[in-house]
Amino acid sequence: MIRKPADCTTKAHIRTEIDRLDGELVALLTERFAYVQRMAELKTSPDEALVPERVDEVIDRVAAAAKQGGLDEDLTRDLWRLLIEWNIEFERRTIARRLGQ
Numbered sequence: 001m002i003r004k005p006a007d008c009t010t011k012a013h014i015r016t017e018i019d020r021l022d023g024e025l026v027a028l029l030t031e032r033f034a035y036v037q038r039m040a041e042l043k044t045s046p047d048e049a050l051v052p053e054r055v056d057e058v059i060d061r062v063a064a065a066a067k068q069g070g071l072d073e074d075l076t077r078d079l080w081r082l083l084i085e086w087n088i089e090f091e092r093r094t095i096a097r098r099l100g101q
């Protein structure tokens with residue numbers, strides 16, 4: 001049974017819910033990454049990996065959603081910047097390898 005934060009009366013209750021949510025977050029990040037992998041298949045040059053306007057658009061959107069939901073905006077920007085930088089490097093490496101570069 002899922003407990004809302006206010007219904008948690010022990011640290012164990014809270015850790016159970018955090019572990020549950022971490023599992024869901026990893027599943028979502030895995031699903032997101034599958035689209036990044038597909039993007040790397042569609043792009044034809046490592047130079048296409050970084051799309052600065054798109055990076056800004058994604059980060060601005062998640063930061064606005066975080067702010068609206070009460071999550072720290074700067075934390076969200078930092079997390080997504082790290083995630084996207086990693087994805088861009090992944091795309092660069094994957095495309096370069098495919099082209100034998």
Ligand SMILES: C=C(O[C@@H]1C=C(C(=O)O)C=C[C@H]1O)C(=O)O
Pocket residue numbers: 035036039049050051052054055058083084087088091
């Ligand atoms: C997925 C893309 O490739 C890169 C990865 C992004 C992401 O993880 O959201 C965003 C911009 C791109 O630099 C894309 O071009 O949209």
